[in-house]
Amino acid sequence: MQLTINGKPRNFDVITLSVENLVASLNLEGKRLAIECNGEIVPRSQFSVTQLVEGDQLEIVGAVGGG
Amino acid sequence: MSDLLKIAGKTYQSRLLVGTGKYQDFAQTRAAIDASGAEIVTVAIRRTNIGQTAGEPSLLDFLPPEEFTYLPNTAGCYSADDAVRTLRLARELLDGHKLVKLEVLGDPNTLYPNMIETIAAAKVLVKDGFDVMVYCSDDPIIAKQLEDIGCCAVMPLASLIGSGMGILNPWNLQIIIANANIPVLVDAGVGTASDAAIAMELGCQGVLMNTAIAAARDPVLMASAMKKAVEAGREAYLAGRMPKKLYSASPSSPTTGLIK
Numbered sequence: 001m002q003l004t005i006n007g008k009p010r011n012f013d014v015i016t017l018s019v020e021n022l023v024a025s026l027n028l029e030g031k032r033l034a035i036e037c038n039g040e041i042v043p044r045s046q047f048s049v050t051q052l053v054e055g056d057q058l059e060i061v062g063a064v065g066g067g
Numbered sequence: 068m069s070d071l072l073k074i075a076g077k078t079y080q081s082r083l084l085v086g087t088g089k090y091q092d093f094a095q096t097r098a099a100i101d102a103s104g105a106e107i108v109t110v111a112i113r114r115t116n117i118g119q120t121a122g123e124p125s126l127l128d129f130l131p132p133e134e135f136t137y138l139p140n141t142a143g144c145y146s147a148d149d150a151v152r153t154l155r156l157a158r159e160l161l162d163g164h165k166l167v168k169l170e171v172l173g174d175p176n177t178l179y180p181n182m183i184e185t186i187a188a189a190k191v192l193v194k195d196g197f198d199v200m201v202y203c204s205d206d207p208i209i210a211k212q213l214e215d216i217g218c219c220a221v222m223p224l225a226s227l228i229g230s231g232m233g234i235l236n237p238w239n240l241q242i243i244i245a246n247a248n249i250p251v252l253v254d255a256g257v258g259t260a261s262d263a264a265i266a267m268e269l270g271c272q273g274v275l276m277n278t279a280i281a282a283a284r285d286p287v288l289m290a291s292a293m294k295k296a297v298e299a300g301r302e303a304y305l306a307g308r309m310p311k312k313l314y315s316a317s318p319s320s321p322t323t324g325l326i327k
Contacts, residue, residue, distance in 0.1 A: 005117060006114040006115070006117060007114070008117075026117055028115065028117075031115070031125070032125070032127055032160060032161075033115055033160065034112075034156040034157070034159040034160035036152075036156060039152075041155060041156060041159050043159060044159070059114065059156070060114065060115045060117070061112050061113060061114055061115060061156050061160065062112075062113065062115045062125065062127075062160065063110040063111070063112060063125075063126055063127060063137070063139065063157075063160060063161075064088075064110065064111050064112075064113045064126055065086075065087040065088040065089070065090065065096060065110065065111065065126055066086060066087060066088040066109060066110055066111025066113075066140055066142050066277075067086030067087075067088050067089075067109055067111075067140065067142065067228070067229075067255075067275075067276075067277030067278065
């Protein structure tokens with residue numbers, strides 16, 4: 001399955017993947033982040049029950065220094 | 068004397084709000100913010116670096132959200148839609164946090180705000196329950212419109228973002244302050260301590276800055292200077308300055324009892 005994450009294509013050896021599994025596979029567990037899938041926010045409480053499918057476009061964001 | 072900054076129903080001791088960008092490292096960011104005494108700190112929302120190692124420190128490790136009031140911004144957004152999208156992500160990121168800094172830029176060279184897009188975004192965000200502190204031009208009519216939309220603070224520029232040019236139009240700021248029923252804070256353009264003091268003497272409720280501290284030769288010392296400048300300017304405003312008098316000297320010492 002191919003997903004686009006933060007603008008870059010990434011391949012996963014599975015047919016489907018929960019957002020929770022995705023976060024773990026990207027080594028982002030425990031990080032404070034927010035995720036948008038195809039332009040819709042996925043609330044943190046829904047990570048485990050939201051399944052991703054081929055072609056999903058994801059934005060994973062965090063807080064950084066800024067004015 | 069209790070003289071607190073009140074924004075969206077919450078009170079703050081410090082009238083200095085600071086950004087967290089452009090520092091050498093997170094340790095310097097933290098040291099400067101401690102020296103500034105700021106309670107509200109701005110942050111940007113950006114794509115997470117996917118390749119990063121799990122233990123890599125983040126800004127939030129150095130500035131725990133329990134200790135500071137975060138003010139997520141929309142820096143880098145050039146449309147109302149992008150700004151609204153960014154702040155909805157910020158709200159999710161910060162567990163439903165409502166206080167945000169809206170800025171919609173119009174031009175990458177000057178970073179001058181696009182007020183048409185800013186107003187459009189402000190309407191959506193206020194309706195969506197956000198407490199919107201809005202970066203704006205120093206146009207008194209626009210500032211009033213933003214207040215009428217329901218923004219919780221207007222933040223006109225003193226001069227261009229990152230320019231350090233100081234307060235270029237104190238007269239417009241004065242009009243904005245005189246007309247406003249919500250806090251007016253100067254955001255952007257402050258270069259050194261006297262600029263911050265002048266903003267406060269004009270009657271601003273606070274000052275927001277980043278580059279003036281981060282780009283100083285000694286950011287921590289400048290942060291301390293800014294803290295004092297904001298406090299001094301505020302006290303001078305509350306004290307009420309003496310009237311200016313040209314060519315009408317009035318000695319401070321008695322005019323009688325002089326030796327002959």
